[in-house]
Each structure stands twice: as C-alpha cells, then as structure tokens.
Amino acid sequence: MFYFKFLWFISFFFVLQINFVFAAKQVIIIDNTLSKIELGQYYDDKPLSYNFFLKNQGVDKVENLTIETSCGCTTALTPRKFISSGKMMKVSIQSDLTGKRGIIYKEFVVNYKLKNIVKKKIITLSFSVVANIKAHHAKKLTDVLFNDKCGKCHATPAVGKKGKALFKAVCGFCHGKNGGGASARGFTSVEYMKNFNPKLAKNIIEKGTTDESMPGFLNDHGGPLNAEQVDSLIQYFLNRKKDYLRFIN
Ligand code: HEC
Ligand code: HEC
Numbered sequence: 001m002f003y004f005k006f007l008w009f010i011s012f013f014f015v016l017q018i019n020f021v022f023a024a025k026q027v028i029i030i031d032n033t034l035s036k037i038e039l040g041q042y043y044d045d046k047p048l049s050y051n052f053f054l055k056n057q058g059v060d061k062v063e064n065l066t067i068e069t070s071c072g073c074t075t076a077l078t079p080r081k082f083i084s085s086g087k088m089m090k091v092s093i094q095s096d097l098t099g100k101r102g103i104i105y106k107e108f109v110v111n112y113k114l115k116n117i118v119k120k121k122i123i124t125l126s127f128s129v130v131a132n133i134k135a136h137h138a139k140k141l142t143d144v145l146f147n148d149k150c151g152k153c154h155a156t157p158a159v160g161k162k163g164k165a166l167f168k169a170v171c172g173f174c175h176g177k178n179g180g181g182a183s184a185r186g187f188t189s190v191e192y193m194k195n196f197n198p199k200l201a202k203n204i205i206e207k208g209t210t211d212e213s214m215p216g217f218l219n220d221h222g223g224p225l226n227a228e229q230v231d232s233l234i235q236y237f238l239n240r241k242k243d244y245l246r247f248i249n
Helices: 002-022 148-154 163-175 190-195 198-207 227-248
Strands: 027-029 035-043 048-055 062-069 074-077 088-095 102-114 117-130
Touching: 027 035, 035 048, 062 074, 148 163, 163 227, 190 227, 198 227
Parallel strands: 027 048, 035 117
Antiparallel strands: 048 088, 062 102, 074 088, 102 117
16 A cells, blocks of 8 residues: 555656646747747637746846737737846747647747847747537637727728738738738649639638638628628739739749
8 A cells, every 4th residue: 555655756746846847937048049938729719818927048138128919919018128138038929829720939039138238139039729519609810800909900900901911901911911921821823823713713812711710801791891802802813813814924
C-alpha cells in the first residue's frame, strides 16, 4: 500500500514538473530583430489571452514604449512605458477571435526610445482558430464587424468608394490589399481569374459565406454597401479578368 502511495506521489510530482516546464515565461528581447511567437489552436467563441515578457538587456533605459496592433480585434497592454536596464515587463495580449478561421498572423509594432533615438521592434504572433460548433452562443462576425467598435475600420472606409478603391478599403483586410490573399483566399491566381463566376461572387459579397467567416456586405443583409457598390466590385473583378485574358492571348 505504502508502495502505491509512494508511486502516486512520485507521478504527481512528475506531472507538476511537466506543467512547470510548459508554463515557462516567453521572454522577448528588445533589439532590432523580428521576433515570432507561435501559439497553438484556439476556439473562436472565447478571446485569446496570452502574456509574454519584454526584456531590456541593454545598459540604457527603454523609454516611451507603446505597442501598436493593426486590427482593433487585438490589443497589447503594458503596465508602464519604460523598462530599466536588465529588467522585464509583462505584455498582455487579448484577441477577439470572432469570425477568425485557419492560421492567423498578428503583427505588434513596439515603438520606443533608446538614448532619445526613436526605434521599433516587430513581433509577429501566429495561431490557428477553429469554430467551436458546440458553442451555440458564439458571436457571429456578421453581428460585430460593422458595429461601432469594429466598423470604424471594417465599414466606414467604404463610404463613397467604388471598385478598386472600395476593394482596398474593406476587402483587403482579409483578401490582401491587391487581392493576393491574406487570412482569406486570394483572387489573383490564373485558375481563379479563368473560372471567375460573377453571379456566384456577387451572391457571396452580398450575403456572405455560409460559415459566416465573411459577413454579407450588402445593406439589406446588414452590411455597409449599396447595390451599386457591390456591382462596382464585380466590375473590378471582371476588368481584372479581361486584363488577364488579354495578357495571356
Ligand atoms: C484599427 C482598425 C481596425 C479595427 C477597429 C478592427 N479591425 Fe479587424 N482588421 C484590421 C486590419 C488592418 C486587418 C488585417 C489583418 C491585420 O493586419 O491584423 C483586420 C483583419 C480582421 C479579420 C480577418 C482575420 C485576421 O485577424 O486577420 C477579422 C475577422 C477582423 N479583423 C475582425 C475584427 C473585429 C471583430 C473587430 C472589432 C472587435 C475588428 N476587426 C476591429 C483593422 C481593424
Ligand atoms: C473578415 C474577412 C473578410 C472580409 C472583410 C471580406 N472577405 Fe471575402 N471571404 C472571406 C472568407 C474567409 C472567404 C471564404 C474563402 C476563404 O476561406 O478564403 C471569402 C470568400 C469570398 C469570395 C468567394 C471566393 C470564391 O471561392 O469564389 C469572394 C468573391 C469574396 N470573398 C469577395 C470579397 C469582397 C469583394 C470583399 C469586400 C467587399 C470581401 N470579400 C471581404 C473573408 C472576408
């Protein structure tokens, strides 16, 4: 009996140690290199929370430190704006995963001053997101992307724009500014151009994808665009197709 208890005790200790190893701090040194943080897989119904540490290994104090993120869905908070020589500071990241699918990259630009010289360091965070089909109350991208908080980037820039400018303003966030692809597919491949189907594309732009990873953009479906704007986007795709066909013939 004692022997089993002892075994149990040993294995318990072992498990604790493993946990301890996994919980090791991720420390990023402030220098002029690009740093990467790779995380695992997350469900879309809860925000991602992650902490890492910024370390100042130099002899001078890091001052005026701010962290910029490109998408308002992701924030990086710090308790102070400086890090003394040899010290570390915790950075807390939160990312709203609503509507995200697949592998996502987020860039953090750390702006700071060293001996009064303005510097920056870039940190890229990558993780993958899957839909939690068990979460019946998960927020839908359609319900949030065009509201006050998210819409200042994802909807308002569409106002008064058409065609290419409109694509760059609101589609580029997911499909790449020039349509080359980002978190969502690109439209510039030979295959896509050849097989481009304006009816199908129009339907998706107006109503969104069935899994709602892309919300409907037509105002009748809760989006920021009128029918004329959607038509201008289809025309933009068709013009690109024409250019492409002219190029290969
Ligand atoms: C300050 C402008 C801004 C705001 C506000 C903003 N976004 Fe974004 N969003 C972007 C940019 C820029 C991208 C392109 C990817 C990147 O650079 O992070 C993006 C990309 C996305 C994507 C595509 C997947 C990805 O992460 O790349 C989703 C989904 C998204 N945003 C959702 C949201 C939601 C939900 C909100 C509100 C909680 C929001 N965004 C607020 C600028 C913004
Ligand atoms: C929040 C991200 C997001 C935004 C913003 C967005 N899309 Fe999408 N879109 C997607 C996703 C995700 C898909 C599904 C295909 C994929 O997984 O890449 C898709 C699919 C499409 C398709 C169908 C592609 C096919 O396979 O035939 C078209 C066309 C399209 N989008 C056009 C647009 C246009 C035009 C805009 C701007 C009005 C836009 N999208 C804005 C994420 C987005």
